[in-house]
Amino acid sequence: MPDGTATKELIGRTALRLFIEKGITETTIRDITSSAGIAVGTLYRHYGSKDELAWELFAESYMTIGRELHGIRIKEATARSKLEAMIRHFCNIFDKDTAMFTYLFLSRHRHLQKLTPRMPNPYIEIRSVINEGIRRGEIPRQDPDVSASMVMGLIMQMIDSRLLGQRIKQSIASLADTTVAASLRVVEA
Amino acid sequence: MPDGTATKELIGRTALRLFIEKGITETTIRDITSSAGIAVGTLYRHYGSKDELAWELFAESYMTIGRELHGIRIKEATARSKLEAMIRHFCNIFDKDTAMFTYLFLSRHRHLQKLTPRMPNPYIEIRSVINEGIRRGEIPRQDPDVSASMVMGLIMQMIDSRLLGQRIKQSIASLADTTVAASLRVVEA
């Protein structure tokens, strides 16, 4: 029963790789289909347009991470342990699905404005951790948006460094430790 | 009255604005020329191609900032004062020429690999500050590349927050204070 699901996944996987390698605009539909070994028309049976393909690839992963961070926030007890678990989770995802994570990182500016408040959202989860930490007296009073941004900045930079890959050769584990430590220092003053 | 220069500057200014608004690939030569009120052919008298225009716009500003940070590094006395002056310098540039800074931020991934080691380079300057700080015992022993990356991450995130402009409404001055403080905490442990 060739229900097409396998083909759709093949297309998604192939597109992801090419979008990362060359950029979304620079990747043509024919790049994707010939790389995937399918006909052009087949792509359009599964995705309405190139834009829709790019967006679906983004939104799916973005919301998945949002949901996972939400799970961590609920499960862990303290602000410290939540933040640490979240950052380590980012590292795990990066290790397990570098391509997906890289795509999220590189294409976020293109897609961010299409997100609706209802969608699961990693940034909101981090801010909530800080908010709750302040309320419980675990961390000093501070602007939760500024702090959440800075924590995100540290994580993003970790990825940036790996992607450009020129300057930092650390293992992802040691980067995790360093980033956790830095994040806690930034948040706890 | 070298009016060729004025035209070239007009083109550069116009292109910069459009590149930021729509992205480089999404901006057409005709977008630029009609916005600037000139003919298509005129653009090609001043820039060899669209790629060259995008690169020249990037490299010029990137190297200027590199030179300015170099000046700060030489002038200031301590690692602390150097880092603080550098971050405040970034804020000043952002205030004075937001468009240029935004363009650098958004297009860096496209251009970074074209940089040669000989070119003035903001990142190198920050790393040098940390390196020297360690050697003089002003800050603890640490991986200068990791630390420089994290400081850059904080600065980049500040810009990111302003550009997406959804979450942070702080004045750039107050962001400067916060970023300086966070950077020092990250570096000094």
Place this chain on the structure above:
Amino acid sequence: MPDGTATKELIGRTALRLFIEKGITETTIRDITSSAGIAVGTLYRHYGSKDELAWELFAESYMTIGRELHGIRIKEATARSKLEAMIRHFCNIFDKDTAMFTYLFLSRHRHLQKLTPRMPNPYIEIRSVINEGIRRGEIPRQDPDVSASMVMGLIMQMIDSRLLGQRIKQSIASLADTTVAASLRVVEA
């Protein structure tokens, strides 16, 4: 229970409607099958191609009308009564199966050259009426092709007016009277 026939008719009916609404070229196979609630492959079991479908729909109705007009020509006695009966017959068909008639009207230029002399043909019937009328002295000597064309012109225009529907809101019955009268005046001089 020959259910293949029912499906074929469903396809024909659906295609007819869409061909009228959007034009033949502008109607896609998928438009037809999804409108009819069947699979694409099913259409091709009943019609060899889209062109064949369009032609079959045309030819079937065109020849039916030709045969009916032939019946009228044989049954009625005078040129006057034949012409009147024929025009009223057109009006009846229009009322009973507007879709089919509209399709004939709109697609005739595309199909007319595929007609062979052997096929039943409404125009030939009208010309024969005029020819016979002249021979019997019922109507003045005149070019039967020109006159038949003009009578067809009046009928076609009646449909045209209804289809574009902007200018004439008369009931089809009252249009019949007027058209009959005008046709007789055109033919009888």
Place this chain on the structure above:
Amino acid sequence: MPDGTATKELIGRTALRLFIEKGITETTIRDITSSAGIAVGTLYRHYGSKDELAWELFAESYMTIGRELHGIRIKEATARSKLEAMIRHFCNIFDKDTAMFTYLFLSRHRHLQKLTPRMPNPYIEIRSVINEGIRRGEIPRQDPDVSASMVMGLIMQMIDSRLLGQRIKQSIASLADTTVAASLRVVEA
């Protein structure tokens, strides 16, 4: 001074010919440009799209004829002379620019709904002649819309006969005489 006007006219002329020969939808952009001996991009410098090209070709001629009929209506004295002059004018246009007239005839259904009430309009002129004729007692009381439609029907059929060209070989002059006579009979009862 190659201002491009010549090229635009060349494109229009070529497109008109092909639209008539093959139909609008069936004529491709490449058909037009290779027939005209120009590049694809050149067509798009002069016409925004294929639809716009088809419409511009239609509207221009349609309104010109509307304006010319208006001139006739004002210049001639009686309903009879006006109608006769108008029908002869149609014949003259057909002789002088058969291609344009043919195009108007074949593509009218596609374009008619884009006409606005403000545009010069041949049908309106014919109806006005009948309206005024009734008011002055030159022709009997009758529905001006129905009569105008029937006159248009006779004219259209004359073209139809020439285009399909199978049945009528009369010179356009003799068709004019016949059509004038028939029209007057239709209108004057």
Place this chain on the structure above:
DNA sequence: AATGAATGAGACTTCATTCAT
């Protein structure tokens, strides 16, 4: 220096048709 009409490769997308199930 400036102009802008012309170029044509190449992008995205559609759609009639096939065929394994």
Place this chain on the structure above:
DNA sequence: AATGAATGAAGTCTCATTCAT
């Protein structure tokens, strides 16, 4: 008989670049 995923040729349109004026 019916299904619908897959095909790929062909369509429309864009756009960086050139060049005669």
